Amino acid sequence: MNMKRVLTVLLVALLLVGTFVSCGSKGELKKGKIVKNTEAEEQDSGNNTLTTSKRAELDAIYQQKLAGTQAFAEVPRATGNGKTYYVSSINGNDNNNGLSSATAWKTPKKTNNIVKSGDVVLFECGSVFRRSNEYFLTMKSGVTYATYGTGAKPIFYGSIDASDAGKWVQVKTNVYKYTEEILLNGGTNDIGAIVFNGGEAWGIKIQMTYNSNRDAAYQTLALSGVDNGLQSNLNVQSYSLTTGADLQGPDLSFYHDARNVYLYCEGGNPGRRFSSIELSQSNCAFYGNGISDVTVLNLDFRNFGEHGISAYDCKNLTVKNCEFRFIGGTIQVGFGDWRNYDTRLGNAIQNWNSCDGMTIENCFFDQTYDTAMTTQSNSNVSTKNVTYRNNVSQNMWFGVELWAGDPKNPATLEFSNVDVSGNYFKNIGEGFTTQRPDKKEDGYSINAFIKVSRGPYQTNNSFSVTDNIIDGTNGKMLYCNQAKTNSNTNGVLLDRNTYIGSENVDFAVISGKKYAYKPNGISDVQALGVETNGTFYFVQSADPTAMLSYTYQAKNKVELPLRVFFPTGYDSGESYPLVVFFNAEQASGTDNLANITKNSSIISKLIREDRAIVVVPQCPSGTWTGLKVSNGNYSTETVAETDVMKAVAAMIRDVAEEFDTIGKYAIGIDAGAYAVSDLLVRHQNLLVAGIVIAGAGDPSASIGGAEAWIIHSKRDDEIPFDDASELAEAWDAKTVFYDNWSILHDCWDEASKKEDLLGWLLSK
Numbered sequence: 039m040n041m042k043r044v045l046t047v048l049l050v051a052l053l054l055v056g057t058f059v060s061c062g063s064k065g066e067l068k069k070g071k072i073v074k075n076t077e078a079e080e081q082d083s084g085n086n087t088l089t090t091s092k093r094a095e096l097d098a099i100y101q102q103k104l105a106g107t108q109a110f111a112e113v114p115r116a117t118g119n120g121k122t123y124y125v126s127s128i129n130g131n132d133n134n135n136g137l138s139s140a141t142a143w144k145t146p147k148k149t150n151n152i153v154k155s156g157d158v159v160l161f162e163c164g165s166v167f168r169r170s171n172e173y174f175l176t177m178k179s180g181v182t183y184a185t186y187g188t189g190a191k192p193i194f195y196g197s198i199d200a201s202d203a204g205k206w207v208q209v210k211t212n213v214y215k216y217t218e219e220i221l222l223n224g225g226t227n228d229i230g231a232i233v234f235n236g237g238e239a240w241g242i243k244i245q246m247t248y249n250s251n252r253d254a255a256y257q258t259l260a261l262s263g264v265d266n267g268l269q270s271n272l273n274v275q276s277y278s279l280t281t282g283a284d285l286q287g288p289d290l291s292f293y294h295d296a297r298n299v300y301l302y303c304e305g306g307n308p309g310r311r312f313s314s315i316e317l318s319q320s321n322c323a324f325y326g327n328g329i330s331d332v333t334v335l336n337l338d339f340r341n342f343g344e345h346g347i348s349a350y351d352c353k354n355l356t357v358k359n360c361e362f363r364f365i366g367g368t369i370q371v372g373f374g375d376w377r378n379y380d381t382r383l384g385n386a387i388q389n390w391n392s393c394d395g396m397t398i399e400n401c402f403f404d405q406t407y408d409t410a411m412t413t414q415s416n417s418n419v420s421t422k423n424v425t426y427r428n429n430v431s432q433n434m435w436f437g438v439e440l441w442a443g444d445p446k447n448p449a450t451l452e453f454s455n456v457d458v459s460g461n462y463f464k465n466i467g468e469g470f471t472t473q474r475p476d477k478k479e480d481g482y483s484i485n486a487f488i489k490v491s492r493g494p495y496q497t498n499n500s501f502s503v504t505d506n507i508i509d510g511t512n513g514k515m516l517y518c519n520q521a522k523t524n525s526n527t528n529g530v531l532l533d534r535n536t537y538i539g540s541e542n543v544d545f546a547v548i549s550g551k552k553y554a555y556k557p558n559g560i561s562d563v564q565a566l567g568v569e570t571n572g573t574f575y576f577v578q579s580a581d582p583t584a585m586l587s588y589t590y591q592a593k594n595k596v597e598l599p600l601r602v603f604f605p606t607g608y609d610s611g612e613s614y615p616l617v618v619f620f621n622a623e624q625a626s627g628t629d630n631l632a633n634i635t636k637n638s639s640i641i642s643k644l645i646r647e648d649r650a651i652v653v654v655p656q657c658p659s660g661t662w663t664g665l666k667v668s669n670g671n672y673s674t675e676t677v678a679e680t681d682v683m684k685a686v687a688a689m690i691r692d693v694a695e696e697f698d699t700i701g702k703y704a705i706g707i708d709a710g711a712y713a714v715s716d717l718l719v720r721h722q723n724l725l726v727a728g729i730v731i732a733g734a735g736d737p738s739a740s741i742g743g744a745e746a747w748i749i750h751s752k753r754d755d756e757i758p759f760d761d762a763s764e765l766a767e768a769w770d771a772k773t774v775f776y777d778n779w780s781i782l783h784d785c786w787d788e789a790s791k792k793e794d795l796l797g798w799l800l801s802k
Contacts, residue, residue, distance in 0.1 A: 183335070368382060370382065399425070400427075405470040427459050443492040534572065644705075714729065730762075732751065750763075
């Protein structure tokens with residue numbers, strides 16, 4: 039039974055209870071009814087709702103897979119006349135011979151001109167290697183690169199440590215320049231990402247657009263739906279930029295000109311705001327051209343602006359139990375001249391051109407600009423013997439990307455003996471990769487857990503993508519232009535995969551046709567013979583319009599249009615917090631739509647956080663308290679409680695009792711902020727805590743044992759800041775007062791981006 043069906047059943051059960059007979063204290067209203075606004079019963083589509091127990095089961099699988107990637111693969115001995123070499127950043131010295139742990143080398147590149155087939159190169163656990171803009175090492179055929187000792191896997195950094203606050207100077211309000219010059223050199227030294235505090239946040243790269251001749255830059259590139267780790271769904275407007283000092287935000291956006299990196303940082307000097315800052319530079323960690331029989335085990339690669347491991351014409355490249363974080367983001371020099379901006383790239387493990395043997399197992403990938411695992415080519419070459427198994431890949435554009443072929447001279451190519459199985463793909467299209475500008479094609483998302491394109495291919499009936507888990511996407515699940523179907527046996531077998539998504543995302547592109555992640559879209563794909571044994575789970579959509587409409591009928595004849603959103607896998611046998619959101623005056627009415635579509639940033643965030651039952655009532659007309667928004671602070675002794683607010687209090691009690699909630703909380707903005715203040719004063723035993731954003735209340739009245747958080751702009755042009763300050767002092771409330779020239783009365787969007795509203799409420 040899907041989530042909407044669960045909601046229907048619960049509310050129908052409530053309706054059957056009818057009119058309640060008990061009376062609240064102090065003349066509070068008797069209990070009312072919650073009724074469904076449509077007579078049409080939702081048909082049970084057979085969807086698999088993601089229950090709490092199933093979510094827990096999937097989380098356990100994820101943790102098991104993750105533990106597999108964190109383990110160490112067994113390290114083989116040198117073969118034949120091969121030698122074992124040791125490299126340590128802890129006690130190594132490049133003047134040593136490298137033949138024992140006591141005489142280890144210090145830098146990885148020391149191996150480049152010495153090792154040969156049969157040798158083993160071991161890096162000491164606990165080591166940290168950092169390189170300038172060059173390869174760490176060039177992989178040699180027949181060589182194994184692995185680890186010795188105990189402790190954490192050796193870390194290879196492809197970034198510049200920019201944590202020193204003394205190297206960041208302020209050049210304009212919120213704009214800082216990194217004084218150590220990084221000469222762009224035609225793009226070969228490009229900074230593709232900035233990683234803060236080991237990945238807690240990351241920079242948004244600002245690029246220039248060009249004129250039609252690409253000989254002059256004139257505006258920055260606009261971006262939408264961008265995440266920087268601290269804020270989500272940001273829109274970056276296009277603006278004029280001549281120097282890095284012209285950066286206009288948002289927070290943590292950066293620009294690399296011919297010499298320096300500039301950072302827009304709203305929290306002061308970035309070196310004092312963050313404990314670590316890494317500038318990911320162009321180039322990759324390990325590179326090999328025409329290599330064969332190379333093995334890489336148990337290494338940790340971080341912050342490489344291009345690739346982690348990159349091979350050309352590989353044969354039998356094996357990578358196991360390695361970890362890759364923040365890979366990609368630098369510009370691809372000399373590529374993409376059909377656009378008016380430079381293309382950015384970045385794959386964690388890549389082979390380019392022909393491939394005969396590529397195995398990636400038990401590896402962990404997090405925050406990849408483009409693809410975690412790939413072999414690809416613009417030439418008519420063969421690809422065979424590819425295994426990607428039991429890896430964990432999250433926050434990437436593509437988990438796997440496989441393609442080959444000259445688009446100007448297409449030919450049927452061998453692409454065979456491919457096994458993509460047992461992998462866990464999580465949060466496709468999220469995180470660092472959201473700053474891609476090319477998110478859609480013909481209105482349809484282009485990211486996916488796997489993309490198989492180009493061709494046509496001769497698969498020899500040995501190309502399979504099975505038993506993977508695809509856990510969440512903000513766009514599309516899969517893309518395959520040559521799937522194995524009932525009418526085409528020469529294709530990619532897609533089956534027994536498990537998908538978790540919501541109905542507002544895309545499911546698949548199969549042979550050029552698009553399918554939605556809805557029961558009819560899935561059944562259409564299965565009718566082709568694709569994913570006939572696949573498993574599909576549906577989570578509650580973060581789209582506020584996705585739920586049905588209800589009305590609360592109070593005993594005083596007030597009717598409140600209502601929306602209710604349940605956490606993923608809602609279980610009526612468990613208790614959840616209840617959060618009521620009160621909207622601005624402009625959302626008033628009886629359509630039960632404006633209350634969730636106007637000023638919906640906080641609502642969407644509450645739903646995405648997925649930790650509480652969220653109720654969004656609609657004020658039938660005017661304002662909740664009957665006061666103008668510009669009124670400011672008032673006295674509850676002289677201003678009577680409105681019938682609407684009496685109905686609101688009754689509604690909260692009824693909903694809380696019906697769903698057996700574990701705490702009642704409220705957030706309000708504008709006129710809705712007055713409503714929260716009113717409830718805190720007049721119904722002191724109702725709410726545990728409330729957040730008042732751009733509102734007012736009664737500073738002369740007590741709020742009992744409840745707690746309050748007052749959020750206001752010092753430049754509010756509707757409600758004086760002094761009123762908010764007075765209210766906060768009287769209630770001993772937590773405060774956030776914005777002092778930015780661009781933040782006026784409607785500071786709730788800023789609060790949605792920057793404040794942990796739900797976290798604070800649920801901590802009370």
